[in-house]
Amino acid sequence: MxxxxxxxxxxxxxxxxxxxxxxxxxxxxxxxxxxxxxxxxxxxxxxxxxxxxxxxxxxxxxxxxxxxxxxxxxxxxxxxxxxxxxxxxxxxxxxxxxxxxxxxxxxxxxxxxxxTLLSGEYDSREALVTIRSGAGGVDAADFAEMLFRMYLRWAERHKYPTEVYDTSYAEEAGIKSATFAVKAPYAYGTLSVEQGTHRLVRISPFDNQGRRQTGFAAVEVVPVIEQTDEVDIPEDELRVDVYRSSGPGGQGVNTTDSAVRITHLPTGIVVSCQNERSQLQNRATAMTILKAKLLALRKAEEEAKLNVLRGDVAGSWGDQMRSYVLHPYQMVKDLRTEYETGNTQGVLDGEIDGLVEAGIRWRRQQQSPA
Missing domain, CATH: 1.20.58.410 (Release factor)
Structure with missing residues (x-):
């Protein structure tokens, strides 16, 4: 050779x-x-x-x-x-x-x-990532936890610090949702291409008849806010609930009502934080997450108005942006970029750089004038 x-x-x-x-x-x-x-x-x-x-x-x-x-x-x-x-x-x-x-x-x-393709307004920021289980019952909750682990392992491979703010466990297995931060420069610009609906196809370990099942999970990525960001939220737009932190299966991890859930009434956005022992600390962190999501929402609304002016009907992330097929064959395929790999275990262990880089290049192509 x-x-x-x-x-x-x-x-x-x-x-x-x-x-x-x-x-x-x-x-x-x-x-x-x-x-x-x-x-x-x-x-x-x-x-x-x-x-x-x-x-x-x-x-x-x-x-x-x-x-x-x-x-x-x-x-x-x-x-x-x-x-x-x-x-x-x-x-x-x-x-x-x-x-x-x-x-x-x-x-x-x-x-x-x-x-060098990450030149967006917020691309250099750290990232806040939220994963939620979707349709598919216990398989979807298990898939959401698999994605949660995948992104944490990806960050670990790159030596990026992470902090988990909230994890809501499902009753039988997996998670209902999780929110965590990736504290590295350009984490937002990098991971923002992961936003969308992810789909898993496999033989369900929770089906006693061994049937193939499909589960969905949603990934949301927003930039961490900075002091210069103007996000003012009137108190009368908030509903604040406190509750006791808990772990898998309802195991108590705190003996006081220190976990905080904040609902932004005008938008319906709900954020939670239970990683700190102090209610005040959890409230401060939850407010930071809420402001980041409102900032991202404002940016999305501005982009939507511009797209209407441009007559742009393309560029939607779509309901399904990536499929993870574990049966009857092994393949992870991104439906936007057509990038695919048969190394499904590697991907689920955090080897997602190929998928991410293809997504970043694809996004730049979508943004380029025709």
Whole structure:
């Protein structure tokens, strides 16, 4: 089997990386890093905690991005030198090492290229994800829990911190719903393509006749709000209920009514939080989630008005955006992008980068003018 054409591959990767560097505008990013670094050294920085968090968070994100691109540029330059030495000395072992590094760099540049497609207003934000079981009874509740685990495992693979705010367990198995945060830059832009209805087809472990069953679960993704977001909610638009936190099967995990459920009366949006011991903390977190959902709703309404003006009847996520088939064959297929894989267990274990990246590219194509 013939090896790679190193010269052509290196030129192609260099062209792609130069394009990425131009899109990201590294000079502008370095200038902003210098300005933020100066602000971060101010002795009174933490007098305004909200601003301090904004400065330090933005500085961290920018530095990470510049380091990521600079590291890839260094690796690509080093690889060119390694290939030249290996070919001069006809060293098969070194050529094999170079081939592995080429594959690794290509994968990293492809991922970075997808990152440059995340240029929406809120794409750089952290994400709030809510999963709800739909039609399909206990199989749907079990599927919702499978998706919950899938996204947590995906975040774990990328070393993204997560925080679970609320989990409502179903009576027999699985969950009715769960809400959690993915606390990483661009988590919203990345995971927003996962929003929609997911469908599972399998032999039900809960059917004593071993019949094939279909279950549905809905995934909602909204951006985490920031101090600069204007979301004012009058108190008379809220109904606040407190209750006792509970775990699977009704097992008590708290002896006080510390869990909080907030209903926004005008929209009917309901959010809950039970991860903290304090009712006040749970209420504050629930309000943060509610504001994020209202912000996303406002953005969706604005986009809907623009689509009417454009005469745009396409672009709907649709009721079913992805199917997970475990019987009679093994396949996960995204119905928007046509991306599919037979590695169903890998996907359910969090290996969803291929699906996500295809979704991001698909979305950019939908947004591009015809």
């Amino acid at each position: 013939a090896g790679p054409d190193f010269d052509a591959d290196l030129k192609a990767l260099d062209t792609t990386l130069r394009s990425i560097e131009a899109v990201l505008d590294l000079d502008r990013m370095r200038k902003e890093i210098a300005e933020l670094s100066e602000q971060a050294l101010a002795p009174n920085l933490w007098d305004d905690q909200a601003n301090a968090q904004r400065v330090t968070s933005r500085l961290s994100v920018l530095q990470s991005e510049v380091d990521r691109v600079s590291s890839l540029r260094s690796r690509l330059d080093d690889l060119g030198v390694l290939v030249e030495l290996a070919e001069d000395e006809s060293d098969a072992d070194v050529l094999g090492e170079a081939e592995r590094e080429l594959t690794s760099i290509k994968r990293a540049i492809d991922a970075l290229e997808v990152r």
